[in-house]
Amino acid sequence: MLVTGKDILVPARAGKYGVGAFNTNNMEITQAIIHTAERLRSPVMVQMSEGAIKYGGQDLANIVIDLAQRATVPVALHLDHGSSYESALKAIKMGFTSVMIDASHHPFEENIHETRRVVEAAHAMGISVEAELGRLGGIEEHVVVDEKDAFLTDPQEAVQFVEQTGTDYLAIAIGTSHGAYKGKGRPFIDHERIEKIEQLLSIPLVAHGSSGVPAEIVQRFRDSGGEIGDAFGIADEDLQRATQHGIAKVNVDTDLRLAMTVGVREVLKATPKEFDPRKVFGPAREVMSQIIEHKMRVLGSVGKA
Ligand SMILES: O=C(COP(=O)(O)O)NO
Numbered sequence: 253m254l255v256t257g258k259d260i261l262v263p264a265r266a267g268k269y270g271v272g273a274f275n276t277n278n279m280e281i282t283q284a285i286i287h288t289a290e291r292l293r294s295p296v297m298v299q300m301s302e303g304a305i306k307y308g309g310q311d312l313a314n315i316v317i318d319l320a321q322r323a324t325v326p327v328a329l330h331l332d333h334g335s336s337y338e339s340a341l342k343a344i345k346m347g348f349t350s351v352m353i354d355a356s357h358h359p360f361e362e363n364i365h366e367t368r369r370v371v372e373a374a375h376a377m378g379i380s381v382e383a384e385l386g387r388l389g390g391i392e393e394h395v396v397v398d399e400k401d402a403f404l405t406d407p408q409e410a411v412q413f414v415e416q417t418g419t420d421y422l423a424i425a426i427g428t429s430h431g432a433y434k435g436k437g438r439p440f441i442d443h444e445r446i447e448k449i450e451q452l453l454s455i456p457l458v459a460h461g462s463s464g465v466p467a468e469i470v471q472r473f474r475d476s477g478g479e480i481g482d483a484f485g486i487a488d489e490d491l492q493r494a495t496q497h498g499i500a501k502v503n504v505d506t507d508l509r510l511a512m513t514v515g516v517r518e519v520l521k522a523t524p525k526e527f528d529p530r531k532v533f534g535p536a537r538e539v540m541s542q543i544i545e546h547k548m549r550v551l552g553s554v555g556k557a
């Protein structure tokens with residue numbers, strides 16, 4: 253069933269488990285996310301970035317909404333990294349049940365102002381809101397935040413921010429970053445910081461940049477002709493620990509991008525004569541489903557629906 257982000261994340265924080273928020277760009281990724289959630293009896297969030305909305309528009313949103321409505325587990329459709337009030341409202345008009353307003357690259361007061369506007373409008377329509385305080389490293393959808401400017405979330409500021417905005421859940425910067433290169437080796441996750449914020453805030457917390465970039469998928473990507481450097485993601489143990497301390501929404505995009513591409517590359521390499529789109533895109537669903545299943549087990553959401 254199609255539900256709001258709050259319907260999914262408030263129980264997740266209370267139950268000390270994380271819920272995967274997986275980015276989609278097409279039908280096959282959407283099917284892999286929702287069918288795997290149903291198979292494992294797990295709640296799940298499907299998210300679209302502004303780039304995905306540009307790419308698939310209402311057509312793609314409708315695929316997600318229809319699968320979500322027919323799903324036997326709770327599913328929310330979430331706008332990832334909404335960059336403005338207008339973008340958030342447009343997503344709500346498209347049928348999204350949760351929207352992120354990411355104004356974290358603005359000064360504190362402006363972030364509060366922008367976020368509060370979205371919260372008032374979204375709440376008036378029964379839609380949940382995610383906001384962000386602090387900056388991840390890596391490439392954010394619309395902002396390149398290089399290492400020196402990346403700054404982690406200040407717990408005291410977070411309390412003030414939530415009080416003044418009314419956001420339903422809060423994305424915090426705790427050492428993760430977007431993309432396949434999260435640091436040389438195991439990225440540093442500031443667990444002390446998460447646990448401090450957990451004590452001060454009762455709303456669900458969100459971890460961005462949480463792909464694991466599993467070595468096996470990276471190797472399959474190379475073996476099927478892909479080129480990728482020294483790729484590293486978030487360790488399963490770090491995610492597991494974070495879900496015990498307030499992190500309820502865990503964003504995963506890179507892992508599905510890699511899995512989808514591995515699925516396609518392996519078919520094209522193994523069967524050069526193949527040109528049936530169902531045979532080219534279909535097997536990728538299985539590769540993605542395995543990645544999604546692993547994540548749901550790490551986060552503890554299996555059987556929670
Ligand atoms: O935070 C993410 C995804 O992060 P990854 O690149 O680690 O999948 N989307 O908002």
Ligand SMILES: [Ca+2]
Binds near residue numbers: 354355356357386392
């Ligand atoms: Ca941001």
Ligand code: NA
Binds near residue numbers: 352
């Ligand atoms: Na998001």
Ligand SMILES: [Zn+2]
Binds near residue numbers: 333430460461503
């Ligand atoms: Zn993100």
